[in-house]
Amino acid sequence: MEYLGKSFDEERALYGLEGAKVVNCRFEGPADGESAMKECRDLTVKDCFFDLRYPFWHVTNADIERIEMTEKCRAAMWYDDGITIRDSKMNGIKALRECKNVALFDTDVVSPEFLWKCRGVKIKGGSLVSEYPLFECSDVGIENFRMKGKYSFQYTENVTIRNADLDTKDAFWHAKNVTVVDSVIKGEYLAWYSENLHLVRCHISGTQPLCYAKGLVLEDCTMEGCDLSFEYSEVEATVKGEIMSVKNPVKGFIKADHIGEIIWDSARVSKENTVIEG
Numbered sequence: 001m002e003y004l005g006k007s008f009d010e011e012r013a014l015y016g017l018e019g020a021k022v023v024n025c026r027f028e029g030p031a032d033g034e035s036a037m038k039e040c041r042d043l044t045v046k047d048c049f050f051d052l053r054y055p056f057w058h059v060t061n062a063d064i065e066r067i068e069m070t071e072k073c074r075a076a077m078w079y080d081d082g083i084t085i086r087d088s089k090m091n092g093i094k095a096l097r098e099c100k101n102v103a104l105f106d107t108d109v110v111s112p113e114f115l116w117k118c119r120g121v122k123i124k125g126g127s128l129v130s131e132y133p134l135f136e137c138s139d140v141g142i143e144n145f146r147m148k149g150k151y152s153f154q155y156t157e158n159v160t161i162r163n164a165d166l167d168t169k170d171a172f173w174h175a176k177n178v179t180v181v182d183s184v185i186k187g188e189y190l191a192w193y194s195e196n197l198h199l200v201r202c203h204i205s206g207t208q209p210l211c212y213a214k215g216l217v218l219e220d221c222t223m224e225g226c227d228l229s230f231e232y233s234e235v236e237a238t239v240k241g242e243i244m245s246v247k248n249p250v251k252g253f254i255k256a257d258h259i260g261e262i263i264w265d266s267a268r269v270s271k272e273n274t275v276i277e278g
Helices: none
Strands: 002-004 021-023 041-046 060-065 081-086 100-105 108-110 119-124 127-130 138-150 157-169 176-181 184-186 195-200 203-205 216-224 234-247 251-263 274-277
Parallel strands (some): 060 081, 157 184, 176 195, 195 216, 216 234, 234 251, 251 274
């Protein structure tokens, strides 16, 4: 079944489709209907425009390409399984939630709450502007990605990120088993309360990073404007260049070309448990 060049604005316009192609269609109009393709399966959707709420809920297996979703297209994809999105623009709040097996390729997203509680996520290329992205997501792979946000990757698990530019504060709080390679991480209060965070050849900037962390590893990273670093953290760090200041690490080692200040002012930690060189 094919739907070519049509317009839809009614409630549940294409509800329950299976094995259909929807091409060059528009979902907009005065009826202001919701849930256009709810409970669908095995869809191909290309070159479509969405200006209505909740278009893809409880969808299984959809190949979506070159679509545009406006700000009015809120909560676009919830409870889906097996969704691939390519070369698209998504601009509605709460764009993906409670989904699994989701892939985004070269897609640009503006969504204040994006990818919450999703499992099996792959992102390659594209960009994201968000306040709370990837909250409580697991099994995530990201590559060649640009992001501007706040409170990113909180409570995530099993995440690998490569060649990314992450401009975000409060990132990776309470995150577990995260590896970030060859990336830029800019923001404040990076990765507090994280567990098993591994940063490889990353450039890190911003105040008070990497505190209250367990199993923290930095390998050949650089740091800029990073004061009061590693407070109450278990850390193994090799840093090229300068660390502005280090404060009260719990144990491990910290090696840098230069450390501006080392602060020991807590009875909770002992200097003997951490080797600091710089």
